[in-house]
Amino acid sequence: MTEPVNVADYFERAAAAVEPKVWCYFEGGAGDEITMRANVGAYRRWQLRPRMLVDVAGASAATTVLGAPVSMPLLVAPFAMQRLLHPDGEVATARAAAAAGTVMCVSTITSSAHDEIAEAGGSAPRWLQLYVLRDRQRTLDHIAEARECGYSAIALTVDVPVLGRRERDLRLGFDIPPNLPLPYVKGKDPNVPMTFAEQFQMSPSVTWRDLEWIASESGMPVILKGILTREDAALAVEHGADAIIVSNHGGRQLDGVAASLDALPEVVEAVGGACEVYVDGGIRRGTDVLKALALGARAALTARAIASGLAVGGEAGVLDVLTMLRDEIELGLALLGCTSTDEVTRSHIEATVPYDPVA
Numbered sequence: 001m002t003e004p005v006n007v008a009d010y011f012e013r014a015a016a017a018v019e020p021k022v023w024c025y026f027e028g029g030a031g032d033e034i035t036m037r038a039n040v041g042a043y044r045r046w047q048l049r050p051r052m053l054v055d056v057a058g059a060s061a062a063t064t065v066l067g068a069p070v071s072m073p074l075l076v077a078p079f080a081m082q083r084l085l086h087p088d089g090e091v092a093t094a095r096a097a098a099a100a101g102t103v104m105c106v107s108t109i110t111s112s113a114h115d116e117i118a119e120a121g122g123s124a125p126r127w128l129q130l131y132v133l134r135d136r137q138r139t140l141d142h143i144a145e146a147r148e149c150g151y152s153a154i155a156l157t158v159d160v161p162v163l164g165r166r167e168r169d170l171r172l173g174f175d176i177p178p179n180l181p182l183p184y185v186k187g188k189d190p191n192v193p194m195t196f197a198e199q200f201q202m203s204p205s206v207t208w209r210d211l212e213w214i215a216s217e218s219g220m221p222v223i224l225k226g227i228l229t230r231e232d233a234a235l236a237v238e239h240g241a242d243a244i245i246v247s248n249h250g251g252r253q254l255d256g257v258a259a260s261l262d263a264l265p266e267v268v269e270a271v272g273g274a275c276e277v278y279v280d281g282g283i284r285r286g287t288d289v290l291k292a293l294a295l296g297a298r299a300a301l302t303a304r305a306i307a308s309g310l311a312v313g314g315e316a317g318v319l320d321v322l323t324m325l326r327d328e329i330e331l332g333l334a335l336l337g338c339t340s341t342d343e344v345t346r347s348h349i350e351a352t353v354p355y356d357p358v359a
């Protein structure tokens with residue numbers, strides 16, 4: 001096999017490298033996976049409108065998120081249990097994200113502890129993806145530990161009041177190996193067997209009021225991850241969210257909701273510049289990121305592209321995926337006639353006109 005040249009090559013290799021019973025958890029979505037497929041498909045329904053005869057020497061993908069400089073408008077989305085894909089798990093991802101110059105958002109369901117991740121990631125910015133557990137004291141302890149380890153923001157995931165039903169996992173019998181460390185969610189006694197849902201003692205009762213609680217307890221900016229409507233975008237601004245991630249959890253929660261790219265414009269409009277808006281779900285190419293920027297996102301995040309890099313090559317695999325995507329973003333920017341991400345605007349994109357052979 002030749003070396004991978006794009007993210008699709010990594011997906012193909014990851015599917016071959018990881019046991020099907022494990023890969024199904026990383027690859028799959030909820031229900032009929034309509035939303036999961038729509039996330040990828042939505043990017044094909046938009047086309048770029050490049051401008052010519054622009055001096056694009058030195059075009060750079062560098063930007064900032066919440067004031068932190070990053071080498072590109074693409075961040076590492078939180079995803080659980082990375083040690084199932086590679087023995088170094090989150091530590092490998094943290095090293096690669098730092099080397100690539102971007103933010104890693106670390107899941108509450110991390111299989112590595114925050115101090116090891118912080119050591120691996122050094123001075124690169126890291127965000128904590130937060131699930132509020134039924135045991136609120138445990139959540140407060142978790143926030144405190146992340147703060148001590150130098151995390152700079154909390155991404156509160158709001159689309160998992162209960163866990164989505166992922167049928168691939170049920171069909172293949174995916175189960176969390178009892179010896180996998182999950183320091184921030186596992187029941188206190190690791191020898192007590194638990195079902196998949198019980199492992200994650202997430203609270204189904206988190207509401208808008210908790211946003212202020214988390215902001216004051218953490219003293220960190222709070223990002224809301226999983227907003228899909230203008231109504232919730234307006235509430236997010238009203239409750240002081242510092243940023244929003246438009247996301248449907250990679251199609252793993254409520255099947256049948258909009259592709260995240262399709263939900264992006266209404267959220268951007270409702271926010272009206274009051275906070276930064278990011279998007280995740282279905283990013284496989286640098287040009288996908290450019291389309292998200294043109295529709296108003298400040299940055300995008302990706303999980304499954306990173307998972308495939310991790311599965312295939314650990315730290316080197318993740319770094320290669322991130323480098324490929326950054327190169328694609330920079331190439332795309334220059335070909336679009338832009339020298340920086342700030343120059344990408346709504347005029348650089350239009351909806352694809354369906355082909356009508358009769359017209």
Ligand SMILES: Cc1cc2nc3c(=O)[nH]c(=O)nc-3n(C[C@H](O)[C@H](O)[C@H](O)COP(=O)(O)O)c2cc1C
Pocket residue numbers: 025026027039077078079080107108109129157225247248249250251252280281282283301302303304305
């Ligand atoms: C295997 C897997 C585990 C995930 N775990 C989490 C998680 O623990 N917390 C969270 O907020 N999102 C989680 N997500 C959702 C991602 O952060 C992200 O929203 C989504 O996967 C983006 O779509 P993409 O995978 O197509 O890039 C997970 C996604 C996958 C694929």
